[in-house]
Amino acid sequence: MPHQQPQPKPMQMLKGIPVSPGIVIGRVFMLGEAETHVPRRELEAVEVDLELQRLDEAFRAAMADLVVLRDRTEQQLGREAAKIFGFHLGLAQDPALLGPMRDRIRRDRANAESAVADGFKLVTEQFKSIGNEVFRQKANDVLDLERRVLGKLMGEEESRLSALSEPVIIVAHELTPSQTAGMDRKRILGIATDLGGRTSHTSIVARAIEIPCVVGCQRVMERVEDGDLVVVDGDTGVVVVRPDERTLAEYRLQQDRFSSYRRALRETAPLEACTKDGVRISLLGNIEFPHEVESVLANGGDGVGLYRTEFLYLTNDHEPGEQEQFEAYRRTLELLAGRPCTIRTLDLGADKYTQQRAHEPERNPFLGLRSIRYCLHHRELFKTQLRAILRASAFGPMKVMFPLVSTIMELRQAKMILNDVCEELDEEGIAFDRGIQTGIMIEVPSAALLSRAFADECAFFSIGTNDLIQYTLAVDRGNERVAHLYTGASPAVLYLVKQVIRSGRRAGIDVSLCGEIAGEAIYTMLLIGLGLRTLSLVPSQMPLIKRVIRSVDIPHCEQLARRVGSFDSERQVLNTLRDELRKIDPDSFGGWIAE
Ligand code: PEP
Ligand code: MG
Numbered sequence: 001m002p003h004q005q006p007q008p009k010p011m012q013m014l015k016g017i018p019v020s021p022g023i024v025i026g027r028v029f030m031l032g033e034a035e036t037h038v039p040r041r042e043l044e045a046v047e048v049d050l051e052l053q054r055l056d057e058a059f060r061a062a063m064a065d066l067v068v069l070r071d072r073t074e075q076q077l078g079r080e081a082a083k084i085f086g087f088h089l090g091l092a093q094d095p096a097l098l099g100p101m102r103d104r105i106r107r108d109r110a111n112a113e114s115a116v117a118d119g120f121k122l123v124t125e126q127f128k129s130i131g132n133e134v135f136r137q138k139a140n141d142v143l144d145l146e147r148r149v150l151g152k153l154m155g156e157e158e159s160r161l162s163a164l165s166e167p168v169i170i171v172a173h174e175l176t177p178s179q180t181a182g183m184d185r186k187r188i189l190g191i192a193t194d195l196g197g198r199t200s201h202t203s204i205v206a207r208a209i210e211i212p213c214v215v216g217c218q219r220v221m222e223r224v225e226d227g228d229l230v231v232v233d234g235d236t237g238v239v240v241v242r243p244d245e246r247t248l249a250e251y252r253l254q255q256d257r258f259s260s261y262r263r264a265l266r267e268t269a270p271l272e273a274c275t276k277d278g279v280r281i282s283l284l285g286n287i288e289f290p291h292e293v294e295s296v297l298a299n300g301g302d303g304v305g306l307y308r309t310e311f312l313y314l315t316n317d318h319e320p321g322e323q324e325q326f327e328a329y330r331r332t333l334e335l336l337a338g339r340p341c342t343i344r345t346l347d348l349g350a351d352k353y354t355q356q357r358a359h360e361p362e363r364n365p366f367l368g369l370r371s372i373r374y375c376l377h378h379r380e381l382f383k384t385q386l387r388a389i390l391r392a393s394a395f396g397p398m399k400v401m402f403p404l405v406s407t408i409m410e411l412r413q414a415k416m417i418l419n420d421v422c423e424e425l426d427e428e429g430i431a432f433d434r435g436i437q438t439g440i441m442i443e444v445p446s447a448a449l450l451s452r453a454f455a456d457e458c459a460f461f462s463i464g465t466n467d468l469i470q471y472t473l474a475v476d477r478g479n480e481r482v483a484h485l486y487t488g489a490s491p492a493v494l495y496l497v498k499q500v501i502r503s504g505r506r507a508g509i510d511v512s513l514c515g516e517i518a519g520e521a522i523y524t525m526l527l528i529g530l531g532l533r534t535l536s537l538v539p540s541q542m543p544l545i546k547r548v549i550r551s552v553d554i555p556h557c558e559q560l561a562r563r564v565g566s567f568d569s570e571r572q573v574l575n576t577l578r579d580e581l582r583k584i585d586p587d588s589f590g591g592w593i594a595e
Contacts (some may be wrong), residue, residue, distance in 0.1 A: 016217035018237035020205035024190035177201035199384030200478030211539035216480025269300035305536025325388035333396030443467035457509035465515025529561030
């Protein structure tokens with residue numbers, strides 16, 4: 001029989017949600033859990049020995065864990081209960097299991113993960129086919145051991161990643177915000193995930209570190225293999241798997257166009273964010289880490305409008321203490337050199353941090369013990385942070401902002417605790433800004449609806465549309481299945497935004513907006529027209545937003561806001577906003593415009 005060459009796999013196009021702009025072309029690096037995905041690839045001849053070693057080490061490490069588990073179980077529950085691990089250990093040393101796996105690596109040049117998965121599959125099927133309940137049960141134990149061994153192999157992702165000689169495109173089912181925050185731009189070209197939404201924190205972080213990213217592709221993990229060539233188009237949300245020559249050439253052209261467009265925009269960064277009729281709009285940066293201040297300044301920002309302090313928790317393997325937090329805040333102020341900084345108290349919970357640590361995970365995390373609720377519940381943690389903030393306030397202009405406030409009592413409690421901390425510092429003779437302003441994020445409909453009452457007890461509001469949209473429309477901001485329903489163009493959301501601005505104006509307090517729509521050019525005219533004069537956004541979007549601001553005048557924006565206020569569908573709102581932007585700046589569409 002003639003030897004048949006394997007057919008090359010065809011090109012595939014996937015559509016996801018574009019969340020961080022730019023086009024990148026590179027090889028896939030799959031990040032995945034052992035249960036959800038096993039990377040398969042053919043080894044080079046020189047890799048075979050190393051792969052056999054990896055296999056042996058993974059088994060050795062799994063067995064070491066099993067011995068610890070067996071001994072602990074025997075101590076706590078007795079010898080009978082510990083027998084289960086005896087079976088696992090026996091199986092892990094069985095040449096009938098390991099032999100075929102080694103063969104697959106040697107003979108077929110399969111990588112260790114796929115050799116392990118195939119070897120275990122065979123054994124599981126044998127157990128199942130015996131047709132006896134006891135053996136069927138054993139099949140579950142086999143699965144358990146498989147997960148353990150694969151976990152050892154795939155847990156080495158970090159070191160595999162650092163050993164790569166060329167930068168890669170990360171493909172994953174889902175990434176946590178902290179995984180994304182830890183990514184190194186020199187090694188990671190782009191990201192594509194199955195899950196996620198435009199304002200999930202993973203997306204926000206990808207945008208902040210300027211890694212092109214498409215989320216919500218639903219089945220990208222299934223369609224690619226480690227090492228495949230892919231294109232990630234963070235502008236349109238397209239992921240092309242194994243592109244053909246023509247497609248590649250087209251994307252390379254677009255890549256060049258995008259780069260020169262961004263370069264041209266960057267040059268305008270130092271210009272004033274002033275409308276044509278001379279009204280200055282303050283552009284502040286949203287940051288997660290102190291070093292991002294450099295990006296705020298390089299992009300022409302006036303300061304920091306939202307410092308998401310919880311990221312210090314997310315990227316640490318320990319709980320940061322007062323001194324560590326204080327140093328991060330002081331560093332931020334030093335980098336800002338006299339420019340203002342609004343620091344948000346810990347917004348832990350929901351998709352951030354507490355879930356992994358909770359004994360009893362939240363059943364409905366976005367409606368659970370998160371943000372200010374979590375802080376009021378964990379008072380010592382809250383006080384530690386407030387002490388760090390107040391101590392840092394002696395080093396530059398700073399405001400304190402409480403997230404996710406939904407009742408007036410929460411605000412009062414938070415302010416009371418802040419007062420207690422002020423008194424403590426006073427007694428200890430520690431310097432801090434006694435006139436520090438406190439305000440809240442308006443990101444829950446109840447706070448928006450009661451904004452008149454809140455305005456009497458706050459120095460400022462910052463409208464957090466990321467959450468306000470999700471709570472007003474009952475749409476999970478991180479869920480790709482309902483992403484089509486998640487939009488800031490919703491007349492209901494815009495109605496609330498308008499009420500908040502009105503309440504703030506009536507009470508004479510500052511109102512800004514720090515949700516992601518502040519960095520989306522189609523909303524700029526509308527937000528100015530609604531009366532906002534301060535926007536806080538991801539630094540990389542500042543030049544584009546500045547360009548829009550410099551091309552419009554206030555009466556035009558106000559007229560647009562009035563017109564949009566009369567619409568009752570998000571489609572109408574979006575179409576109008578898009579048309580208006582196109583009129584003033586047709587070039588913007590060469591760049592990144594969401595929605
Ligand atoms: C918001 O909800 O709009 C916001 C800015 O906060 P975060 O995205 O951190 O929830
Ligand atoms: Mg929020």
